[in-house]
Amino acid sequence: MRKQLLQLLICPGCLPLEIPLRATGVGGSGEEIESAVLGCSSCGRRYQVNKGIAFLVPEEANGDGRYNETLVVSSYLFSQYADLLGEAATTAYTQWEGLLGQSAALALDAGCAAGRLTLAMGSISELAIGIDSSPAFIKAAKALHMEGKFRFQLAIEGEITEETTITLPDELKRSKAEFLVADALRLPFPASTFSLCASLNVLDKVADPLRHLLELNRTSLGGGARLLFSDPFSWSESSAPKELWLGGRRVGPFTGRGLDNVRSLLEGGRGLIDPPWRILSGGEAVWVLRTHANHSERISSHFLEAVR
Ligand SMILES: C[S@@+](CC[C@H](N)C(=O)[O-])C[C@H]1O[C@@H](n2cnc3c(N)ncnc32)[C@H](O)[C@@H]1O
DSSP: OBGGGGGTOBOGGGTTSOOBEEEEEEEEETTEEEEEEEEETTTOOEEEEETTEEBOOOTTSOOOGGGGSHHHHHHHHHHHHGGGGTSOOOSHHHHHHTTSOSOEEEEEEETOTTOHHHHHHHTTEEEEEEEESOHHHHHHHHHHHHHSEEEEEEEEETTEEEEEEEEOOHHHHTOOEEEEEOBTTBOSSOTTOBSEEEEESOGGGSSOHHHHHHHHHHHBOSSSOEEEEEEOOOOOTTTSOGGGOSSSBSSSSSOBOHHHHHHHHHTTGGGOSSSOOEEEEEEEEEEEEEEETTEEEEEEEEEEEEEO
16 A cells, blocks of 8 residues: 555544544555554544455454355456457446546546456556455455566356456556445545546445445545446345335435436535535446356446536
8 A cells, every 4th residue: 555545544443533644653665655553533443454455344344255256256257357358348348447537636536346447447547446355356466566467366157167368458456446345335534535436336235335435425526526437236135124215215314326326416416515516417327247058147237427
């Protein structure tokens, strides 16, 4: 983890209070921290930096264990980097990358998985930070970024796997990116930190979707900010109780379609998001999540590009 991040990190367990974390026992060389303890002077929580990765999830946050399974990690590595493996790729990531704008100061990719969009954000910004609650994803994303290549076992069928290597092209190798284990519902950053925020296919996977939107809003600059939001709205009680879904309901606080509700919230509806965002464009991006050689899911994700 770069030393630069020490200026930014706050205690996720103390939110909405923004208490800076203080590092002790720092090991590493130059600008890179390999190990440290990041302590909160208010609640006493201590977060570890281990092998260059900061673990900023408070113990009470519910992790979604399925994203740590080897085959799920392999599935996302393939889905995000298929074009670099010479496979017929979806155009979704290229489509989303085209919506990031020309340049940014600090950028955030919330729920980054294996980091494809984070690396693209890091090629147009001063620093892009990818966060995910899955340590397995963050370790893979960080290793790929540091080495420029990553070897993994791609699922073929049953127990049969095939050793596969992703090699980054030069523009992604040069990307200024950082990866942290953190919770998209308790972002460890102060208000007004990012000029570019992205949340791709995460809203329907978190335990409290409204809180995720409000966290993206809190950590985005009040002026001069860009937001890329996309989701397939696959609401499921395995991620969040129905009362907290932002759509897909006939009764409750958010009836109707998720995309309409998110658009309205971003535009300042219900007075929850201020200053409001202006929606520049919207559309559909189709991506493919490969389970094994003979099985893939085709997912239609609806995006909004917003500024304020
Ligand atoms: C469907 S995947 C999308 C990954 C990536 N954004 C993409 O579109 O390729 C959902 C991601 O959200 C992450 N996730 C789920 N709940 C989270 C939380 N509370 N905080 C951070 N990440 C979370 C998962 O680990 C997973 O990487």
